[in-house]
Amino acid sequence: MQANYVFRVTVQLDPPEACLDPDRFETVCRLPAATPGTDGWLFFQYNLWRGAVADADHMRALLTDTPDVEVIEASFSELETDAAYRAALETEIKTDLSRFNADSVDAVVHQHLGSSIHVRDAEAIPDA
Template identity: 90%
Template sequence: MQANYVFRVTVQLDPPTAHLDPDRFETVCRLPAATPGTDGWLFFQYNLWRGDIADADHMQSLLMEKLGVEVIEASFSELETDSAYRAALESEIETDLSRFNADSVDAVVHQHLGSSIHVRDAEAIPDA
């Protein structure tokens, strides 16, 4: 069971003893998704809305902490997941729909991830 939250990020490098050109570039960042039901599994609820970042400043700070470099811009690309993770996520959401103020699992997934969830073979999902 494997999944990653995938972001496009623009980072700024400013080394104290060198000059870089370019010193700003775009790259892909993958954050491993916590196993549904464990600490951190509600990342999507706290950070995403309709397939976009809900709070850009917060997400930039979070990504700066994870990456150790200045993040100028960030956008959510997708939750890449295998079918086992997706099934576990949906099962965990279903156990407490009231937490999400929704009537169905599909509504929760759409509210937070939009259509930005892609199921792949586990072997095709890079380790974060």
């Protein structure tokens, strides 16, 4: 079971004793998705809304801590997942729909991830 939250990020490099050209570039950042039901599994609920970053400042700060460079822009691309992770996510959501203020699992998924879920073979999902 494997899944990653995928973001397009623009990073700024500013080393104290060097000059870089270019000093900013766009890249892909993958954050491993926590196993549904474990600590951190609600990342999508706290950080995403309708397939986009819910709070840009918070997400930039979170992603700046990850690669240890300044992230100046971040956009959510997708949750890349295998079928087993998707099934486990949906099962966990279904156990407490009231937490999400929704009538169905599909509504929760759409509210937070939009249509940005891509199910792939586990071997095709890079390790984050």
